[in-house]
Amino acid sequence: xxxxxxxxxxxxxxxxxxxxxxxxxxxxxxxxxxxxxxxxxxxxxxxxxxxxxxxxxxxxxxxxxxxxxxxxxxxxxxxxxxxxxxxxxxxxxxxxxxxxxxxxxxxxxxxxxxxxxxxxxxxxxxxxxxxxxxxxxxxxxxxxxxxxxxxxxxxxxxxxxxxxxxxxxxxxxxxxxxxxxxxxxxxxxxxxxxxxxxxxxxxxxxxxxxxxxxxxxxxxxxxxxxxxxxxxx
Numbered sequence: 001x002x003x004x005x006x007x008x009x010x011x012x013x014x015x016x017x018x019x020x021x022x023x024x025x026x027x028x029x030x031x032x033x034x035x036x037x038x039x040x041x042x043x044x045x046x047x048x049x050x051x052x053x054x055x056x057x058x059x060x061x062x063x064x065x066x067x068x069x070x071x072x073x074x075x076x077x078x079x080x081x082x083x084x085x086x087x088x089x090x091x092x093x094x095x096x097x098x099x100x101x102x103x104x105x106x107x108x109x110x111x112x113x114x115x116x117x118x119x120x121x122x123x124x125x126x127x128x129x130x131x132x133x134x135x136x137x138x139x140x141x142x143x144x145x146x147x148x149x150x151x152x153x154x155x156x157x158x159x160x161x162x163x164x165x166x167x168x169x170x171x172x173x174x175x176x177x178x179x180x181x182x183x184x185x186x187x188x189x190x191x192x193x194x195x196x197x198x199x200x201x202x203x204x205x206x207x208x209x210x211x212x213x214x215x216x217x218x219x220x221x222x223x224x225x226x227x228x229x230x231x232x233x
Contacts, residue, residue: 002057005106007050008032012105014063015049021057023049033063034205036107036136037166041066055106062107064166094120096158098147101204101214102139105222109133113143114217116210117150117230125150127230128217139218140164141183144171148190148197150230158197163204163211172199 001024006015016024016031023030029043097118104111111134115127127146131139144160144167151158162168169175170184171191177184191197202211221227 001060003033003060003062004057005052005055006032007052008044008048012052013044014058014107015044017057023051031068033066035163036063037140037164038204039064039066039165040203041068042070043068058107094157096120096151096155097161098151098158099161099202099210099214100140100143100147101163101211101218102136102141102143103215103218103222104134104136104139108135110222110225111135111139112218112221113139113146114214114219114221115143115147115150115230116214116217117147118210119233125230126213126217127228128221129227129229130221130225135179137164137166137180138183140167141170141180141187143214143218145183145187145190146230148187148194150232151194151197152233153193153195155194156196158194159200160197161200161202161208161211163202165201168199168201 001019002017002021003014004017004021005012008015013032013034014036018024023046025046028046030046030049032042032044032049099116101114102111103114111131113129113131117125117127129142129146131142140162144162147160170177171187202208204211204215
C-alpha cells in the first residue's frame with residue numbers, strides 16, 4: 001500500500017494509505033514512519049495526524065520493511081537514557097566525532113544534510129547543506145561524505161554517528177545498492193584515505209542530543225535553501 005507525507009505533532013512523517021489515497025486506519029490508528037530507511041514503525045492516533053495539501057502518494061517500497069514499536073514523545077529522562085548508550089568520546093585528545101543526518105521533504109523532494117563535528121580537543125563545529133531535489137538516502141550519504149571531507153586524513157581515530165541503517169549497510173556490510181552508486185563510491189574512496197573510521201548507529205528521533213541537532217541542521221538547510229559547509233581540518 002502507498003505512503004503519503006502528513007503532519008504528526010508538528011513534524012512531517014510518512015503515513016500508510018489505502019490504494020485510493022485514504023489513510024489506512026486500523027482501530028483509530030495509522031502506521032507512520034519518521035524516515036523511509038528506519039525499520040521502526042509506529043501506530044499514531046488519527047486525531048494527531050493532519051493531511052498535507054497537495055502531498056503526493058508514494059509507492060509501497062518507499063519505506064523499508066519494519067516492525068511496530070511503542071510510540072512515545074521523548075521527555076528529559078528518556079533523552080538522557082538515549083544519550084547514555086551513544087559513545088561521546090569528546091575531548092580525549094585523539095578521537096574525531098561526527099553526527100550526521102539527512103532530511104527530505106518528500107522522497108524525493110527538497111533535501112538537506114546536517115553535520116555536527118567535534119574535534120579531539122572538544123571544539124564543536126556545525127554544517128548545514130542545501131541539496132536541492134534529492135532522496136532521503138542521498139541526503140544521509142552526503143552528510144557522511146561531508147563529515148569525512150572535514151576530518152583530517154591523518155586522524156588515527158574517528159567515529160561517525162548516523163541513524164541511517166541504509167548508509168551503514170552499503171558502506172560497511174556489503175549491501176549492493178541499486179542507486180547512488182557514484183556517491184557511495186566517493187564515500188568509500190574517502191574512507192580508504194582515512195585511518196580508523198568507525199560507524200555507530202544511533203536511533204533517530206530518540207532524543208540523542210547531537211543526532212537531534214544534526215537533524216535540525218539538515219531541516220534548516222531545507223527551510224532556508226542555503227549552505228554553510230565545514231572547513232577541512
